Every structure is written in C-alpha cells, then in structure tokens.
Amino acid sequence: MLCIRDLEHCYTDVPVVRLAHLDVGAGEQLAILGPSGSGKSTLLHLLAGVLTPTRGEIQVCEQPLARMSEAARDRFRGRHIGLVYQSLHLIAALSVAENLALARYLAGLAPDPARIDDTLERVGLVAFKASYPAQLSQGQRQRVALARALVNEPRLILADEPTSSLDDANAERVATLLIERARAADAALVVTTHDRRLADRFERRLTLGETRVVA
Amino acid sequence: MNLWRLSLAYLRHQKLTAALNVFLLALGSAIIVVLLLASTQLKDNLVRDAGGIDLVVGAKGSPLQLILSSIYHIDAPTGNIDLAEARRWSRHRLVDRAIPVALGDSVQGFRIVGTSDDFLPLYDAEFAGGRGWHAPMQAVLGAQVAAATGLSVGDNFAGVHGFAASGHTHEDSRYTVVGVLAPTRSVIDRLALTDVRSVWALHGGLGHDHGHEDEHAADDHGHEHEHEHDEDHTHGHAEQPGAPDHDHHDTHAAVEQAPLPSVLEPDFPATGRQITALLLISDSPLAALTLPRLINRVSSLQAAAPVAEITRLLGLIGFGLDTLAAFAGLMIAAAALSVFVALYNALRARRVDLAMMRSLGASRVQLLRHILLEGQMLALGGVTLGLLIGHLVTEGLGLWLQDAQLFHLTGWAWQPAEWGLLVMAVVVGLLAALLPAIQAYRVDIARTLAGE
Numbered sequence: 001m002l003c004i005r006d007l008e009h010c011y012t013d014v015p016v017v018r019l020a021h022l023d024v025g026a027g028e029q030l031a032i033l034g035p036s037g038s039g040k041s042t043l044l045h046l047l048a049g050v051l052t053p054t055r056g057e058i059q060v061c062e063q064p065l066a067r068m069s070e071a072a073r074d075r076f077r078g079r080h081i082g083l084v085y086q087s088l089h090l091i092a093a094l095s096v097a098e099n100l101a102l103a104r105y106l107a108g109l110a111p112d113p114a115r116i117d118d119t120l121e122r123v124g125l126v127a128f129k130a131s132y133p134a135q136l137s138q139g140q141r142q143r144v145a146l147a148r149a150l151v152n153e154p155r156l157i158l159a160d161e162p163t164s165s166l167d168d169a170n171a172e173r174v175a176t177l178l179i180e181r182a183r184a185a186d187a188a189l190v191v192t193t194h195d196r197r198l199a200d201r202f203e204r205r206l207t208l209g210e211t212r213v214v215a
Numbered sequence: 216m217n218l219w220r221l222s223l224a225y226l227r228h229q230k231l232t233a234a235l236n237v238f239l240l241a242l243g244s245a246i247i248v249v250l251l252l253a254s255t256q257l258k259d260n261l262v263r264d265a266g267g268i269d270l271v272v273g274a275k276g277s278p279l280q281l282i283l284s285s286i287y288h289i290d291a292p293t294g295n296i297d298l299a300e301a302r303r304w305s306r307h308r309l310v311d312r313a314i315p316v317a318l319g320d321s322v323q324g325f326r327i328v329g330t331s332d333d334f335l336p337l338y339d340a341e342f343a344g345g346r347g348w349h350a351p352m353q354a355v356l357g358a359q360v361a362a363a364t365g366l367s368v369g370d371n372f373a374g375v376h377g378f379a380a381s382g383h384t385h386e387d388s389r390y391t392v393v394g395v396l397a398p399t400r401s402v403i404d405r406l407a408l409t410d411v412r413s414v415w416a417l418h419g420g421l422g423h424d425h426g427h428e429d430e431h432a433a434d435d436h437g438h439e440h441e442h443e444h445d446e447d448h449t450h451g452h453a454e455q456p457g458a459p460d461h462d463h464h465d466t467h468a469a470v471e472q473a474p475l476p477s478v479l480e481p482d483f484p485a486t487g488r489q490i491t492a493l494l495l496i497s498d499s500p501l502a503a504l505t506l507p508r509l510i511n512r513v514s515s516l517q518a519a520a521p522v523a524e525i526t527r528l529l530g531l532i533g534f535g536l537d538t539l540a541a542f543a544g545l546m547i548a549a550a551a552l553s554v555f556v557a558l559y560n561a562l563r564a565r566r567v568d569l570a571m572m573r574s575l576g577a578s579r580v581q582l583l584r585h586i587l588l589e590g591q592m593l594a595l596g597g598v599t600l601g602l603l604i605g606h607l608v609t610e611g612l613g614l615w616l617q618d619a620q621l622f623h624l625t626g627w628a629w630q631p632a633e634w635g636l637l638v639m640a641v642v643v644g645l646l647a648a649l650l651p652a653i654q655a656y657r658v659d660i661a662r663t664l665a666g667e
C-alpha cells in the first residue's frame with residue numbers, strides 16, 4: 001500500500017526528514033511520533049504528494065508519486081488519499097455537507113448525497129450537515145475534516161495531529177473513529193502525533209529523529 | 216456540487232461586497248438601457264408622428280415652433296395664414312397632397328384640430344367605431360382622447376378655448392362625436408379631429424386675434440351664417456349639385472351622406488378665412504430642397520421640413536444623451552474596477568481554500584474557471600438586473616409621459632444594442648476576474664498548505 005525507500009527531504013541545506021525504509025500495508029495502522037519540529041508534518045505531506053521529496057521514492061498503491069505529473073498527483077490524491085491537515089482547512093463558504101460534496105466533485109466522483117449523509121452519521125454530525133464551519137466547535141470541525149477525508153473511501157488515510165487541540169472525550173472519540181473507519185474500509189492509516197492519548201492506541205509507532213520503527 | 220454552485224457559495228459568503236458590485240453594474244447599465252430605449256423610441260415617435268409630411272407651411276416665426284405646434288401639437292402655433300395664400304402653395308406642381316390644419320381649441324387638454332379627411336391616412340388611422348365627419352361640429356376622437364374623456368360616438372362636448380385644461384368654453388355650439396379611432400401609437404391618438412369649418416364656426420374664420428375673441432363670440436353665429444351662405448352659392452354649381460353643402464349643424468339630413476369637400480378646392484371661397492398651417496406631401500425629393508427657399512423668399516409665409524427640424528432637435532438632445540451615456544459608462548468602469556478589487560482582495564484570504572481544493576484533486580484550470588465564473592456571475596447578474604431595472608423605469612416613464620400627453624414610450628421593447636450590453640458584461644467580468652483567476656491558477660499547494 002505505502003512503500004518508502006531512501007527518503008530524504010530538505011527545505012534548506014539541512015535534511016528535515018530522513019527515512020531509509022518504511023512499508024505500511026492495506027489495513028495496517030501507524031503512528032508517527034516525535035517532538036515539535038521533528039518533521040512529522042513534513043513526512044505526512046511527502047506521503048500525500050503535497051511535497052516532493054529531495055531524494056528517494058514513495059509509492060502509494062504501487063504508484064510512484066514523485067514520477068507523476070503535478071496534475072496527475074493532485075487527481076490521484078483526491079481519489080485515493082484521505083488527508084486531514086493539522087489546521088483542517090475547511091471551506092468556510094460551504095456548509096458541512098457541501099464541504100464533503102466538494103471533495104467528491106473535485107476528485108471526479110459522482111455526487112452521492114446518501115454516502116455523504118452516511119459518512120456524517122458515522123462521525124455523529126448529521127444534525128450539523130447544513131451548518132457552516134464557523135458555527136461548529138473545534139472538536140466538531142475536526143470530525144468534519146475527518147469525514148471529508150473519508151467520504152471518497154480512500155486507500156490511504158493520513159491525519160496530522162488529529163487530537164492535539166481536543167479535550168480527552170473528543171480526542172478519544174476522534175481516535176476511535178479514525179481507527180475503526182480505517183479498519184472497516186481496509187485502508188492504510190498513518191497519523192502523526194505527540195499526543196500520548198492517541199499514540200497509545202497504535203501498536204506500530206515510528207519515532208522521528210531516531211529513524212527507527214517500533215514494531 | 217459543481218463550479219457554478221461553488222462560485223455562488225463564495226458570492227453568498229461575501230453578500231455585501233457582491234451586492235455592492237452587482238448594484239454598481241446594474242445602475243450603470245440601467246441608465247444606458249433607459250437612454251437607449253428612450254432615444255430610439257423618441258426618434259421613432261418623431262418620425263412616425265411626422266406622418267410622411269415633407270413640409271409645413273405656416274406663419275413666420277421659429278421653424279421648430281411651427282413643426283412642434285402643427286405636427287407634434289406640443290407648442291403654441293406661430294400664428295395664422297390666409298387660406299387663399301395657403302391654397303396657392305397647395306397647387307404648386309411639386310406638391311402631391313396638401314392638408315389644412317386649424318388650431319385654437321381643446322377638450323380636456325387634448326387639442327382639437329380642424330383639418331380635412333386626408334389627415335387620417337397620414338397615420339394609417341382606422342375607426343374603432345363610427346365614421347368620419349360629414350358636417351362641421353362633428354368630431355372624430357383619437358384613441359387616447361376617447362379613453363381619457365370617456366366620450367363615445369353620439370356624445371357631445373364643448374371645446375375649450377386655448378390649449379389649457381380649463382378656460383372659456385364654447386358652450387353655445389357643441390361638438391358631436393361621430394367617430395373614435397383605434398390606437399395608432401402616434402400623435403393622432405391625442406387629437407380630436409374635425410373639419411376646418413368647425414374651427415371657423417367657433418372662431419369666425421380664425422381671422423381675428425384671440426384678444427378680442429370674446430367680444431366677437433356673440434357674432435360668431437352671424438359670421439358663420441354669412442360664410443355658409445357664400446359657400447352654398449359657390450357649391451351650388453360645383454361637382455356635387457345633388458349634395459349641397461348645408462353645413463349648418465342643424466340641417467343634418469342632407470349633409471351627412473358624404474364627406475365634406477376640402478377647403479383647399481379652388482372654388483371654395485377663401486376670403487377672410489385663415490388656417491394655422493398647411494401640411495404638404497410630395498413624391499419629389501426636390502420639394503424639400505426647393506420649396507422652403509421659394510416660399511420663404513416670395514411669400515409672407517414660412518416653410519419648414521419636419522425631417523430637418525427633427526434632426527436638429529435630436530442633435531440638441533443628443534448632446535445631453537451622450538453626456539449621460541458617458542457618465543453611465545464611467546459608472547460601469549468603476550463597477551468593473553470594484554469587482555476586480557473585490558476578487559483580488561478575496562483571493563488573498565482564499566489562497567488557502569484554493570490550495571485545499573487542489574489538494575482535494577482540483578486542476579489548475581478548474582480553479583481558473585472557478586474565479587472567472589465568479590466574475591462572470593457578478594457582471595452578468597449586474598447587467599441583467601440593470602436591464603430589468605432599465606426596462607421597468609422606461610415603462611414607468613412611459614406611463615408618466617402618457618399622463619402628460621407626450622410621446623409614446625414603452626419598456627416592453629428590446630433594442631439590439633442591449634445584446635451589446637450583455638456582451639459587455641461578459642467582457643467586464645472576464646477582465647475584472649482575469650488577474651485574480653491567473654493567481655488562482657498559480658497557487659502553490661505545497662507552499663500554501665505545507666508551509667503553514
């Protein structure tokens with residue numbers, strides 16, 4: 001599903017991310033840990049094809065991201081990768097349901113109101129489908145972003161610090177949703193976090209800075 | 216979800232800005248629409264009301280005033296002219312048809328025009344009811360006159376001296392309505408028509424000043440009898456010996472069988488009689504060129520060509536219209552600039568949204584189209600609203616002008632130039648959105664989303 005070889009990325013001269021070897025199969029779940037500034041977000045963006053690595057190769061579903069054209073990579077990401085950014089980036093001009101509909105439309109998928117309702121149902125937000133992001137709490141917004149990442153049934157789910165700004169109850173709820181949804185869809189799940197509450201629920205963890213996979 | 220709905224959602228999100236831009240564009244284009252409709256319809260009205268009349272002969276004075284008073288019926292007449300002299304010009308070889316016009320009275324503000332049977336065909340007027348006059352003091356009402364006064368065939372009314380709604384009424388001799396015309400959308404709708412002889416009957420041949428009109432009011436019948444006496448004599452051996460012109464309004468029986476012969480016929484006694492103007496129609500293009508100069512030179516009359524006067528009038532109005540149009544154009548340019556500024560400013564805040572859309576799979580071209588579409592929606596929305604407002608305002612203006620008995624103006628007409636406005640909207644929208652759209656095209660998703 002996800003396969004990394006000799007990956008290195010530098011914004012300037014200093015490498016921020018250096019990873020010799022990483023494989024995540026379908027249905028597998030991995031937490032990327034590390035202190036602030038250790039390159040967790042950078043790695044996740046590399047996996048999503050948002051950033052292009054300075055060196056090395058990343059394959060998602062047997063497709064080498066770096067060798068795709070920019071347009072092809074955007075289309076591929078829209079269709080096969082569900083990405084939750086650290087700062088969500090919900091579209092404020094659109095309602096919750098419209099945010100999900102936009103994700104389907106831009107990925108070139110047929111509109112499917114039933115699936116949107118179903119996805120919102122699973123994150124417990126059907127009642128808020130007509131609300132706008134500004135009218136929601138931080139925890140609700142986090143779940144909208146999660147729903148948006150799930151609505152296209154991606155093969156790879158990436159989430160950047162999905163629980164960092166949430167209280168215990170909400171963090172628990174989001175973590176459970178992520179893990180269960182990924183398992184139900186048999187998708188690969190990679191989350192970054194420095195939140196012990198979330199990290200503890202993953203058996204497989206990668207701590208950055210040490211370049212070592214904890215099995 | 217599609218780009219159209221996405222753009223609409225953003226416009227809704229920025230309601231106030233969007234509304235302001237639409238309003239600015241609507242205002243500019245509404246002004247242009249009103250100008251366009253009013254100026255073309257004014258010209259059409261002026262041309263239609265000229266009824267194919269090539270020349271108007273009347274008393275000396277302003278040629279524009281002569282045209283306005285005797286064709287458009289909106290100004291005071293320049294004076295009266297002797298029937299004998301008018302008749303001489305009606306006989307000129309370049310003249311094909313001549314129609315007398317005698318003014319002086321009105322009914323509820325609508326002018327009573329003394330003329331001949333030839334007047335109606337000028338405007339292709341048809342009878343909605345009744346028929347033409349066969350004797351003096353019989354009147355045919357234009358459609359608007361009939362509607363406003365409530366008079367119909369068989370009713371009678373008194374003429375009011377002068378053109379104001381109130382004044383001295385000729386109560387002693389009342390007009391009988393014998394016909395009502397169907398609407399023609401020309402000046403005839405606002406006129407009450409009768410034979411020249413009716414005006415003479417009330418005004419004693421029109422030969423004297425309005426100043427001592429009242430003194431003579433009592434004698435009017437006396438005059439009338441005298442004149443008719445003359446008439447009877449001459450027409451006794453005219454071409455209709457069987458139908459003597461007993462046009463005294465008491466002797467209906469014999470008179471009402473046939474239309475009255477024109478007072479321009481050579482055997483009609485012209486002595487002491489005057490008319491206000493003479494309308495001339497010619498098939499020869501030479502007439503409009505040579506006759507006015509000739510008439511102005513050799514007679515005490517003046518001749519004016521409606522076409523030349525209309526052109527002069529439109530030239531005067533045109534300057535004002537051009538200024539207004541330039542002002543409206545400036546407003547549209549300001550609106551376009553405002554649309555540009557709004558889109559450009561919004562784009563800064565939207566850069567993250569656009570990058571997020573790319574992250575969700577959107578192509579650069581899709582984002583370009585998304586922003587262009589937004590400009591188009593603003594521009595087309597504004598111009599469409601402007602067209603709507605323009606047509607409504609024009610129609611309102613038309614209703615108001617109708618009350619004021621001026622020309623016919625309707626908002627339910629479409630000028631081909633209005634398509635130009637829509638094309639302009641597309642261009643304005645495109646120009647205003649082009650730079651922001653190109654910026655949307657260039658949004659760097661890594662720097663925008665991963666750089667935060």
Ligand SMILES: Nc1ncnc2c1ncn2[C@@H]1O[C@H](COP(=O)(O)OP(=O)(O)OP(=O)(O)O)[C@@H](O)[C@H]1O
Nearest residue numbers: 011012016035036037038039040041042043665666
């Ligand atoms: N666009 C960029 N240009 C230059 N340097 C960058 C850029 N983005 C991140 N960096 C640097 O790369 C390093 C890793 O950043 P990254 O955001 O991946 O850390 P992180 O582990 O996600 O931290 P946090 O837990 O605070 O989110 C940091 O030192 C940061 O300064």
Ligand SMILES: [Mg+2]
Nearest residue numbers: 040041086160
């Ligand atoms: Mg981070």
